[in-house]
Each structure stands twice: as C-alpha cells, then as structure tokens.
Amino acid sequence: MTEYKIALVGFGGVNRGFAQLVADCNAEWKESLGFTVKIVGVTDLFLGSIVAKDGLDAKQLVALPVEKGAFAQLPGGNAEAFNETVIKHSGADIIAEATFTNPVDGEPATTFCRWALESGIHVVTTNKGPIALHGAELKALARRNQVAFEYEGAVMSGTPVIRLARQALAGANVQGFEGILNGTSNYVLTQMKDGLTFNDAVLQAQQLGYAEADPTADVEGFDVRLKVVILANELLDARLNVSDVRCSGISAISAQDIAQATANGASWKLIGSADREADGSVRASVEARLLPNSHPLAGIVGATNAVSFKTALLGAVTVSGPGAGRIETAFALLSDIVAIHTASGN
Ligand SMILES: NC(=O)c1ccc[n+]([C@@H]2O[C@H](COP(=O)([O-])OP(=O)(O)OC[C@H]3O[C@@H](n4cnc5c(N)ncnc54)[C@H](OP(=O)(O)O)[C@@H]3O)[C@@H](O)[C@H]2O)c1
Numbered sequence: 001m002t003e004y005k006i007a008l009v010g011f012g013g014v015n016r017g018f019a020q021l022v023a024d025c026n027a028e029w030k031e032s033l034g035f036t037v038k039i040v041g042v043t044d045l046f047l048g049s050i051v052a053k054d055g056l057d058a059k060q061l062v063a064l065p066v067e068k069g070a071f072a073q074l075p076g077g078n079a080e081a082f083n084e085t086v087i088k089h090s091g092a093d094i095i096a097e098a099t100f101t102n103p104v105d106g107e108p109a110t111t112f113c114r115w116a117l118e119s120g121i122h123v124v125t126t127n128k129g130p131i132a133l134h135g136a137e138l139k140a141l142a143r144r145n146q147v148a149f150e151y152e153g154a155v156m157s158g159t160p161v162i163r164l165a166r167q168a169l170a171g172a173n174v175q176g177f178e179g180i181l182n183g184t185s186n187y188v189l190t191q192m193k194d195g196l197t198f199n200d201a202v203l204q205a206q207q208l209g210y211a212e213a214d215p216t217a218d219v220e221g222f223d224v225r226l227k228v229v230i231l232a233n234e235l236l237d238a239r240l241n242v243s244d245v246r247c248s249g250i251s252a253i254s255a256q257d258i259a260q261a262t263a264n265g266a267s268w269k270l271i272g273s274a275d276r277e278a279d280g281s282v283r284a285s286v287e288a289r290l291l292p293n294s295h296p297l298a299g300i301v302g303a304t305n306a307v308s309f310k311t312a313l314l315g316a317v318t319v320s321g322p323g324a325g326r327i328e329t330a331f332a333l334l335s336d337i338v339a340i341h342t343a344s345g346n
Pocket of ligand 1: 009010011012014015043044045046047081083098099100101108126127153154157323325326329
C-alpha cells in the first residue's frame with residue numbers, strides 16, 4: 001500500500017480543506033484509490049510551522065485556531081513559518097502549495113515550487129501565479145528532476161478542466177475554448193439580471209463571501225486573464241504571457257444593457273477565450289460578451305463556472321461546476337495526487 005507523505009505550504013482555506021479531507025477520507029482512499037496520505041509538515045506565514053516525520057494528526061490540524069503563531073501550541077511546532085525547512089527537509093514526497101496568488105510575479109509561491117522540484121519532490125498547487133507566469137520553466141524543471149508538477153485546481157477549482165482536456169480530449173483536436181471562469185463576476189451579472197444594480201450585486205457577492213473586499217481582480221477580468229493564459233498554454237501549446245491577453249471586465253455594463261439583452265433573448269457574460277488562428281498563432285481575450293440564450297454558456301448562472309472546448313471532432317464540449325470553495329479546491333489537490341499515483345504505474 002502506497003503512503004504519500006505530504007507537506008502543506010500555506011494553511012488557509014484550501015490546505016485546511018485538504019487536511020479535512022485527509023481526516024475524513026484517508027481510510028476510504030486506501031480502498032478506493034489504493035493509497036493513503038500522511039501530512040508530515042505544514043507551514044503558514046500567519047500560523048507558523050511544524051514538521052513531524054511520523055505524521056501529524058489531520059483532525060488536530062483542522063481544529064487549530066486561526067491565531068498568530070498557533071502551530072507553537074502543538075508539540076514540535078513553531079510560531080515562525082520555516083518554509084524552506086518544511087519544503088526541503090520534512091521528508092515529504094509531495095508539496096501541496098496553496099499560498100496566495102501573486103498576479104505580478106507569482107512569488108513567493110514560484111520559489112516554493114522551485115525548491116520542491118529541485119529537491120526531487122512532486123508539487124501539487126492551486127495557485128494560478130506560478131503557472132500563469134512561470135509555467136514553462138516549472139514544467140521543464142519538473143521534467144528534469146523526474147517529478148510531477150500538477151495544478152488542476154488553478155482553473156475552476158475541483159471541476160475537471162485541465163486534465164479533462166489534456167487527457168480525455170486528446171486527439172479530438174482542441175482548437176480553442178471559451179469560459180465563464182470567475183464565479184464572482186457571473187454572480188454579479190446574474191443578480192443584475194434579477195434587477196440589482198452593479199454596486200448592490202457586488203455588495204451581495206461580498207456578503208456571501210464570493211467577492212474579496214477589493215473586487216477589482218474579479219470584476220475587471222484580471223483573475224480570468226491568468227486562467228486564460230494557463231488554459232491557452234496548456235491546451236493550445238501557446239506561449240502567451242499575461243500581457244498578450246486583451247482584458248476588460250463587467251463594470252461598464254449597466255442595468256439597462258442587461259434589460260435590453262434579456263428582452264432580446266440574450267445574456268451578458270464575462271468570457272475568457274482563446275482560439276488557434278489559421279496561421280497557427282493563438283489569440284486570447286477576456287471581455288464581456290452578449291451571448292444568445294442558445295449558447296452553451298448563456299444558461300450558466302450564479303457563482304458556477306463553465307468552459308466550452310471547441311474541438312474539431314466533437315464540436316463544442318462543455319463542462320460546468322464549482323469554480324471555488326475550500327473543499328472543492330482541496331479536491332483538486334487530491335485529483336493531482338491521484339494523477340501522480342496513476343503516472344507512477346499504480
Ligand atoms: N479558495 C478557493 O476557492 C480557491 C479556488 C481556486 C484557487 N485558489 C487558490 O489557492 C490558493 C490558496 O487559497 P486559499 O483560499 O486557501 O487562500 P488563503 O485562505 O488566503 O490561504 C493562504 C494562506 O497562505 C499563507 N501565506 C501567504 N504567504 C505565505 C508565505 N510566504 N509563506 C507561507 N504561507 C503564506 C497565508 O497567510 P497570511 O494569511 O498570513 O497571508 C494564508 O494562511 C490561492 O493561490 C488561491 O488563489 C483558491
């Protein structure tokens with residue numbers, strides 16, 4: 001029976017969610033997936049760090065209070081975040097990287113990924129920054145060190161998108177995609193269709209925990225732009241940088257625009273898309289588009305995400321599901337570990 005030793009880098013919503021899954025499901029994974037998971041280290045800027053080569057009690061980790069330096073309360077724990085020690089010297093086979101997304105330079109998460117990969121340790125991450133900004137370099141580093149670099153949760157959290165397109169649609173000739181890749185902006189547009197103003201809809205999204213205190217990245221398309229870069233580079237072999245993707249958001253859409261669209265049997269959606277052009281280049285954008293209600297993405301409402309792949313052999317193939325949530329995103333980490341397990345011949 002395989003036991004994967006995992007170190008968690010960042011212990012906010014997602015990795016705490018992952019610890020919850022370990023606490024609840026490890027015995028079941030033994031039967032259904034053929035492996036178990038042992039958490040051998042955790043590090044977090046706010047909570048501190050801890051290493052236990054014999055394994056930490058996942059239930060105890062989940063119950064840890066969100067207090068500055070809280071890991072110091074556990075035997076062997078420390079109030080300081082010794083990231084490098086936990087990543088390189090906890091004895092982990094896999095690092096689950098879930099610190100904050102830095103859309104400017106991908107740091108410090110990119111450095112964390114490099115440390116692990118260079119040390120011959122697999123990386124699973126939900127963080128868009130390292131992939132959108134340094135994906136090619138990190139993938140090459142992983143290949144050189146014969147380890148995996150997996151990031152299913154970076155786009156649409158646990159809803160299978162990257163691996164689905166890469167594996168299940170291999171040979172179907174994916175020519176492009178269009179997606180609703182940000183739940184907050186879709187929620188806002190849906191509420192506006194129900195009569196709310198833009199500002200009131202954003203406020204409601206904040207009250208429900210969908211939107212950040214500063215909703216700019218969600219409503220101006222910056223979050224979607226990172227996901228478009230990831231998907232285009234992954235599925236269309238593009239080599240796009242963030243600055244290659246034209247980007248606008250939904251803040252200029254008025255209640256009147258929405259009402260007019262509804263009267264005409266159409267819906268406004270924030271669409272991230274990329275297409276292979278006749279000359280082989282890839283063109284990508286993020287923009288609000290007016291979709292006829294017959295379009296596969298027009299009926300996607302609320303915080304739900306969806307992506308429609310344009311394939312030569314099957315036409316449009318559309319998948320929808322949650323695009324956020326701590327357990328939903330933690331599931332993506334599990335799916336990455338399953339992929340590592342499968343690739344190692346199990
Ligand atoms: N939550 C979702 O639904 C979702 C969905 C898809 C992708 N993601 C991505 O997954 C990642 C994690 O999300 P989350 O919701 O778990 O975020 P979160 O709740 O903000 O947790 C991130 C944790 O990482 C810690 N951290 C920040 N910088 C660090 C550093 N230098 N060293 C060690 N720890 C550090 C933070 O500590 P401080 O609080 O002190 O900064 C925080 O505890 C993000 O990149 C996010 O974009 C999240």
